[in-house]
Structures are given as C-alpha cells and as structure tokens.
Amino acid sequence: AYCSCVIGHIFGCALTCALSCSAEIEPWIHRFRAEGTVDYSQLTFDPGQNELIVGASKTCHFMMFFLMCVCLQEAEWHCDEFTKGACFSRGKSEEECQNYIRVLLVNGDRLFTCGTNAFTPICTNRTLTNLTEVHDQISGMARCPYNPLHNSTALITSSGELYAATAMDFSGRDPAIYRSLGGLPPLRTAQYNSKWLNEPNFVSSYDIGNFTYFFFRENAVEHDCGRTVFSRAARVCKNDIGGRFLLEDTWTTFMKARLNCSRPGEIPFNYNELQGTFFLPELELLYGIFTTNVNSIAASAVCAFNLSAITQVFSGPFKYQENSRSAWLPYPNPNPDFQCGTIDYGSYVNLTERNLQDAQKFILMHEVVQPIVPVPYFMEDNVRFSHVAVDVVQGKDMLYHILYLSKISPALDIRY
Template sequence: MALPALGLDPWSLLGLFLFQLLQLLLPTTTAGGGGQGPMPRVRYYAGDERRALSFFHQKGLQDFDTLLLSGDGNTLYVGAREAILALDIQDPGVPRLKNMIPWPASDRKKSECAFKKKSNETQCFNFIRVLVSYNVTHLYTCGTFAFSPACTFIELQDSYLLPISEDKVMEGKGQSPFDPAHKHTAVLVDGMLYSGTMNNFLGSEPILMRTLGSQPVLKTDNFLRWLHHDASFVAAIPSTQVVYFFFEETASEFDFFERLHTSRVARVCKNDVGGEKLLQKKWTTFLKAQLLCTQPGQLPFNVIRHAVLLPADSPTAPHIY
C-alpha cells in the first residue's frame, strides 16, 4: 500500500490519518507462519454434512433467546417468549420439535405491567431468560413474567417437557431481569444458581446473587455500590473454588476525567457464607478488576459481549476466551 502524497491542504492530512488508521486495523502477518491465533471451539471441514445451516420456525412464537443442550447432545431446549421448546437435533441439519409447553405471564401481571407504562405489545410478556439443567429429571427456568420475574422447575420425562404447575412458580427477583432488554447471566454450579442481572423494576440496581442449594443466599451490596448502576452482564464461568462474572459498566474511578465505559471481571468464592455481624447475607469474597483487552498498537476493546471457557491441557490452568 502506497503512502498518500502529503500536502498542506486538510484533505491530504485527512488521507494520512485514514492511512495510519487502516494500517492499525489490518491484521499483522508473521513470516514463516510462526504466529497462531486462538483456535475455534468447533471445527468442520468442507463437505462435512454437519456444516448444513438449519432454520427452525414455529408459528406464533418468537424471541428464541435462551438455549440449553442436553447432556447427551440429542435435545436442544429453547426458551422463547411465553414458551419452552424441546428440539430433537439427532439428525444433523434437521431440528424437529419434540414438544412444547407454554408458560405465559398471568393476566393480572400483564395488567399491572401495562399500568406501569410498559408496552403490552412488546414488553408485558414472559420472556424466558434462565434455562439450566438442575439434574437428570428437572430443568430450572426463570422469566421476566411481565416485569415481575418468576422461576420454576420443569420435570423431564425421556427428555420431553412436562407442563408447569402454577403452584410451583416462585419469585425470580435477582435471578431474571425485569426488562427483557437487559443483559443478564446465570450458571448452575453444584446445585446453586449464580446470577448477574438487574434487581429492580427501573433497571438501576445490578446484582450478583447466589440462590438454590444448601448454601446461604448471598448478594452484592447495592448501598456500598460494588457495581455501577449501569452494569451489564454477559457471562458467568465457574472455576475450581470461585465463580467469575464478566460484565461492563461505567468506571467510577475515572469520574474525575470522563464517563468511561469499561469491561470488568468479578470473582466470588463458592464457599462464601456471608458475614456474621457485618455483611450479613452479602458476599465477603467479592472482588472486581478491569479487563485489559487490547493488542499492541491498537485501541483497547472496552465493550465486552461474551466470554467462554476454553479446554486446557491442565485443569488447574484454564483459559477464558
């Protein structure tokens, strides 16, 4: 690529700026092929029938946002708007509906949602936001439930979903967001659900919370502002003794300079039981740090979208991508 000729006019200066910017954005190559980037988690070769792109559509349903693969890899559970589906995916490229169960928000909750000035056309529904495998016989799921989060267990019979009983529906505050537009994350570890979401109707109180299981329910302290009010969660990844949460928020440490949005990682210990006098029912092992995602000579990547745990040669040295 030739360097643009310089002149004294502004257009030449603009051309030089764009040229330098393009040089930064172009991927660098290593002579001899010595450098190797991150390897993909799944790899298919040309001609492999599993590469077939498949589409699934069910009339009357939308917002297929939450996915869960069964342990044997034969069934894909899908959380949609006011319904949960079980898809048979044993035949590559041909997903087949095994069965579907409805889970709509009640008429009373929808009326309350509309009364609070939310849209009864796009918001006042039950959007499934959490769908995890609790054990071999049950799934655990949570939804927005018309801005009144709710959770329940779903019984499985030969990977088929059994209907939900209304008397088994529980409050889901702190596990599912109120607003379907808010980002969230949840992971089930040793029978306990670790979730990151918004904890109030206004969407101004982010929370990291542990529920279910035999351990005490713990959460972050909103009064101490452990999280900025605009925190947005993207992933939760368990490790041997801790659980990591990945999110983005406005960095309060730079308030003197400007409102800087940054990526974060937070950590809590699995054996945390909360404080005895101080921090009762609160995390005592909560720590967070800024994620420095950048490459030499390039701008930092301060907007995080997802994080996954990569297989490692040693279980004591996992890598997060």
C-alpha cells in the same frame, strides 16, 4: 477465513443458522419456525440427550439438534391476564408485557427456567424429558431480570446453589450478583454502591474450583475523564457465608479486575466492551469477544486469557480511593495468599472486624488482566460481534482452536 453465524432472530419468527459463507454450506443449514413465537434468545444444550433447548417469548421450545432440526417438545408459558394488566398499569407496552425466557439451566433431569413474566419474573423446575411437567414455581426476583432488555447470567452449582447476576428491581437500578437456593445462606453484592457494581451489563458466569466467576462490562468508576465502559472479571468464594455486623447478607470475598483487550501501539486502541465469552475448562482458557464503545467507530476483537493470569491479578494490590475527591491509588493486598476454605461454615472464627472492613472497601484490583498475547487473535473493523464459541480440533501436528463469531442486527437485538 471465518464464518459469522447468527443464531436466532430476536424479533423474527425463525431459528436459523445463517453464515456469511452460506452458499457453500446451504445443504447443511436447517431452519425451525414456530407460529406466533418471537425472541429466540436463550439456548442451552443437554449433552446427555444431544438435545438443544430453545427459550423464546410466550413459549419454551425443546428441540433436538442432530443433522436436522426436529422439534420434539413444545411447552407454552404465558402470562396471566392479571399480571399483564399490572404491567400495563405501570406504563409498559404490549410487547414488553410478555414472558421472555431469560434463564435456561439443565440441572440433572430437571430444567430450571425463568421468565420476565410481564415484569413480574418467575422461575420453574420442569422435567427435562417432559417440559409441560412443572414441579414447582418460585419468584424470579434476583434470579431473572424484570426487563427483557437487561442482560443477565446465571448458573447452578453441583451442590444446588443458584448464582445469578441480574437487576433486582423493576426499574433496573439495583444490579446484584446474588446466591440463592441450595444449603448456603443467600448473599448479594452491596446495594446501591457503585464501587461494587456500576450500571453493569452481565455477560457470563462459570463455576470453577472453589470460586464462581462472573464476566461483565460496566461504567468505570476509576476513570476520571468522562464516562467510559470497562470489561471486568469478578469472583466470589462458593463457601462465603457473609459477614457479621458488617456485610451481613453480603459477599465478603467479592473482588473484580479489569480485562484488557487492545490493539498495541504508541497509543493502544482499546476494545473496552466485553460482549461474550467461551471457557475451555480443560485448558483453563477463556476467550472473549470485545467491541469498541457504542459511540465510537464499530470494531471487534477476540482476546484469550489464562485463568492463572486472572488468579494472579486477584492476588495483587487493590486499587483504592479514600474518598470521592481523592485519587485511585494502589493499596497492598492485606491477604495476598487468600484461598477459599478458610471460613469454617457455621462459624465466624475468621470474620474479624478488620477482615470485614477490608472486604467492604477493597473491591477493585489495581493490576489489569492481560491476554495471552498482546495482539488480539482476531480483529475486524466496521462490525460489532456479540458471541464467540470455540472448538478444539486435533490437526496432524497440533491442536487448532476454531473460532465461531456471531453478530445480531442492531434492529433485532433487544439486549443492548
């Protein structure tokens, strides 16, 4: 048995937790409404204060989520008329030319937040206990999408670097995984190179050990039979400083691999499109909710992956295409024992021309990351779930993993 929990109305005016078994849990459901506010699409939790922070169009809400919904703070964040006018002049609608909050990151006693700001994204640092107190404001380019329809993900490391995966331009044709702020040089994925990123929809990101991991779905360049979307795990070294002559201002450690979630059989039934993830750091375990392609019959599945399985694939051979007419073939990993930390920050002693050439052309791994068990933990037809959360509960004799799955009505979902 399961309950599917829809958190937030995207274009509605309520933040609610409406479960399929709502009749039974109705006494524990609390609803929050704010007049004139829409698009409750960004939520983050401050465990130190046991508070839920809600980002919405026009307004950034700060709430406490404990037994009942009590709104503690509300900070308005509007677009100015000049910025709106510029947005209108570029053919965008009144609805699009608002400020949709797309980044909410708790960083110590500060809240780093970014909004689309009528297709002119901006970011602010605010005091967590007083959201109206803005310490600084910076450009949101490469940190926040221009278009509220575009998926993105971002995180801040303990050393202060911001990693964002988002569209870099107004048109949304230049997606990138980009590092900024902090003490390391800004880096990005190669521009306009489909072998690095091919019309991606970014899902999530995690700071794990020496790496930053990104999870997304994209059009599969290695698939020759029509357009197909595959799910990916990608990573970069956090101490990457970019290349010299080759790959300047570009990642030298970027690699990606396909994630497999499928119903086994003589002809496997694939759930190709990753929609949401949940990482359990203590167990080094990643849960993902996958769906079928949008043009096929709707279906969803939950698969779980060990971090060690992802690491193993990144140590194996690459999948390489010599030119656009040749086949994709496995190519031995020139550095199968690669680990972060081999680059001495401030020098380029290990960035040889050969290493940089390899880093420029070897991006996609040949092997596919397989789930812990071949059969998905959960499958359901005629529905596309969008988010997954996991709680680990101690039972009498063993630990139980409780899955919470959510779906958003297509009519309300602005994020594709």
